[in-house]
Amino acid sequence: MLKRLLRASTAAAFLSLMPLSVMAQDTPAPGGDIVVTYKDDITTLDPAIGYDWVNWSMIKSLFSRLVDYTPGTATIVPSLAESFTVAPDGLTYTFKLRKGVKFSNGREVVASDVKYSIERAVDPKTQGPGAGFFGAIAGFDDLTGGTATTLSGIETPDDGTVVFKLSRPDATFLHVLAINFASVVPKEAVEAAAGDFGKKPVGSGPLVLKDWTIGQTLVFERNPDYFQKGVPLVDKVTIEVGQEPLVALLRLQKGEVDIAGDGIPPAKFLEIKNSPDGAEMIVDGEQLHTGYVTLNTKVKPFDDVKVRQAVNMAINKERITRILNGRATPANQPLPPLMPGYDTGFTGYAYDVEKAKALLAEAGLADGFETVLYSTNTDPQPRIAQAIQQDLAAIGIKAEVRALAQGNVIAAGGTEGEAPMIWSGGMAWIADFPDPSNFYGPILGCAGAVQGGWNWSWYCNEAIDKRAIAADSMSDPAKAAERQAVWGKIYTDIMADAPWVPVINERRVVAKSLRMGGPDNIYIDPTRVINYDAIFVKP
Known part of the structure; x- marks a missing residue:
C-alpha cells in the first residue's frame, strides 16, 4: 500500500502542475539514425560522476536502474527490478531483480552489482556529486566518514534480491533509486577502465556507446540485448559536438540535423517561430x-x-x-x-x-x-x-x-x-x-x-x-x-x-527536424531532459 501511495501521490501532484502538450499523434516506428548537436564536448558518461543536463540524458539510456519513469512522466515503475515491496514503517525496501538482464559486456546483472554501484556513488574516493542522495541508507555516515568501505544498509541475500534498510524514513527514496547515480555498473569494467570509465561505459540500458572521437562525435547504437523489447525506437544516435548553435540550427533547417541540443539562440527564435514550419520544429514547454x-x-x-x-x-x-x-x-x-x-x-x-x-x-x-x-x-x-x-x-x-x-x-x-x-x-x-x-x-x-x-x-x-x-x-x-x-x-x-x-x-525550447515524431513531453522529459529511449523517426 505504501509503495503505491508514494508513487501515485507524487506523480499526480507533478503531472497536475506540468501539463504535457501532445502534438498530432504519430505512430512510433522502429529504425532510423538521428543526429543531435551540442556546442561543448561531453565531459563524462560515468553515472556516479556525470551531472550536467547534456550528459544526463545519455547516461539515462546507457544504464539501467532498479526503477525508472514512464516516458514523459514522473510515474515510477519497476525496471531492473521486476517487483518491489516497502515495509509498513518505511524503513525496508525489498527488490526482486529481473532474470537474464545482461550488461553490454555479456555478463548477467546480479544483486551484488546494485550494492557495488551505489556504494561506489557514495564513496568519497569517487568524488561524485550524488552521494548525499543516499543519506538515508544505514551505514551512510560510516562510509562517507571513512570508517567503513561498504553500506551496511544494502543486503543481497541472493543474486536476485536486494534489500535496503534505512536509518530513517525517506519520502524520496524511490525517486533516488531512479536517478542516474543509482545506475548499475559492473565492477570489473570500472576497474579495467582504470579511472576512465566515463569514456568506456558498460551498462545494461537501451543504448550502447560504439565510438567516441573526442571533440567530434559520440555514436550510440541500439542494445540488441536490452530487456525491454521495442526500446529504443531508433537504431543509432550520433552526437556531434563543437557545433555552434546558429550553425546547428541552419543544418537542422536543411535536414542535416534532427535535434539542435543547445536550443534556439534568442536572435533566431522569432524567425523560426514565425516560419511556415515553426509550429512543427519548435517544442516549447515549462520545466522545473x-x-x-x-x-x-x-x-x-x-x-x-x-x-x-x-x-x-x-x-x-x-x-x-x-x-x-x-x-x-x-x-x-x-x-x-x-x-x-x-x-x-x-x-x-x-x-x-x-x-x-x-x-x-x-x-x-x-x-x-x-x-x-x-x-x-x-x-x-x-x-x-x-x-x-x-x-x-x-x-x-x-x-x-x-x-x-x-x-x-x-x-x-x-x-x-x-x-x-x-x-x-x-x-x-x-x-x-x-x-x-x-x-x-x-x-x-x-x-x-x-x-x-x-x-x-x-x-x-x-x-x-x-x-x-x-x-x-x-x-x-x-x-x-x-x-x-x-x-x-x-x-x-x-x-x-x-x-x-x-x-x-x-522555459525549455527544443528545435527538432520535421522528420522527428512523438509528443512534446519526450523532448522535454521531466526526468531525462531528452528521452533518447522514446524519440523516433516518422515512417
Whole structure:
C-alpha cells in the first residue's frame, strides 16, 4: 500500500502542475539514425560522476536502474527490478531483480552489482556529486566518514534480491533509486577502465556507446540485448559536438540535423517561430528549472551576508528575461513555481540599486570591490553574464566575466571551488525528480559542498540540514501537503542567508527536424531532459 501511495501521490501532484502538450499523434516506428548537436564536448558518461543536463540524458539510456519513469512522466515503475515491496514503517525496501538482464559486456546483472554501484556513488574516493542522495541508507555516515568501505544498509541475500534498510524514513527514496547515480555498473569494467570509465561505459540500458572521437562525435547504437523489447525506437544516435548553435540550427533547417541540443539562440527564435514550419520544429514547454548566480560563501567578501544580499538587490532580472525573448520569468527563491512547496507569498529581494549600495557600505565596501563571474560560453549565456556585470558595476562591483566551456565552469565551481561567482545559465538546475528536496541536497545542502559537488556557493547551514532531513523523514503520504510547506519555509529561510541570487525560471525550447515524431513531453522529459529511449523517426 505504501509503495503505491508514494508513487501515485507524487506523480499526480507533478503531472497536475506540468501539463504535457501532445502534438498530432504519430505512430512510433522502429529504425532510423538521428543526429543531435551540442556546442561543448561531453565531459563524462560515468553515472556516479556525470551531472550536467547534456550528459544526463545519455547516461539515462546507457544504464539501467532498479526503477525508472514512464516516458514523459514522473510515474515510477519497476525496471531492473521486476517487483518491489516497502515495509509498513518505511524503513525496508525489498527488490526482486529481473532474470537474464545482461550488461553490454555479456555478463548477467546480479544483486551484488546494485550494492557495488551505489556504494561506489557514495564513496568519497569517487568524488561524485550524488552521494548525499543516499543519506538515508544505514551505514551512510560510516562510509562517507571513512570508517567503513561498504553500506551496511544494502543486503543481497541472493543474486536476485536486494534489500535496503534505512536509518530513517525517506519520502524520496524511490525517486533516488531512479536517478542516474543509482545506475548499475559492473565492477570489473570500472576497474579495467582504470579511472576512465566515463569514456568506456558498460551498462545494461537501451543504448550502447560504439565510438567516441573526442571533440567530434559520440555514436550510440541500439542494445540488441536490452530487456525491454521495442526500446529504443531508433537504431543509432550520433552526437556531434563543437557545433555552434546558429550553425546547428541552419543544418537542422536543411535536414542535416534532427535535434539542435543547445536550443534556439534568442536572435533566431522569432524567425523560426514565425516560419511556415515553426509550429512543427519548435517544442516549447515549462520545466522545473531555476537559473541562479552562486556566491561563494568561503571567498571574501562573499563570506559577508550583507554583500550577498546587496548582490541580490543589484541584478535586474526583468532585463534578463528580455534577453531570452520572454521565455523566462524572474525568480525570487530557489524552487521554481511549478514545484510543490513553492511559496507564492514570498517576494524575495526587490531590485533596488540604492539599497544595494547602502548594504555594501554597511559591509565596509562603499567603494565596491573586484571579483570574477564565471559563465558558460554558449549564447546567450555570455550576454546574460555581461548584463549581470553591468548591474554589479552600478553598485561599484567590478566583475570580470570569464566565459568558458561548460566543463571548465563546473571544475571552477565544484572541483576546484575557486569561483567567487557563477552564472548557472546553460547548466542551471533542472529537477532530477519532482520533489522540493531535490533543489536542496545537491546544490544548497552540506552534502553538496564538497569537492566534485554542485553546491558552488559552498553554503552549509547545519541547522537547515537537520530540518531538511526531518522534512524528508515525513514519508506518510497523508502528510504530503504539510511536508511541502516545511520545504517551502526551508527555502525562504535560506534566502535570508542569500547564498544565491535566484534569477529566472526558464522555459525549455527544443528545435527538432520535421522528420522527428512523438509528443512534446519526450523532448522535454521531466526526468531525462531528452528521452533518447522514446524519440523516433516518422515512417
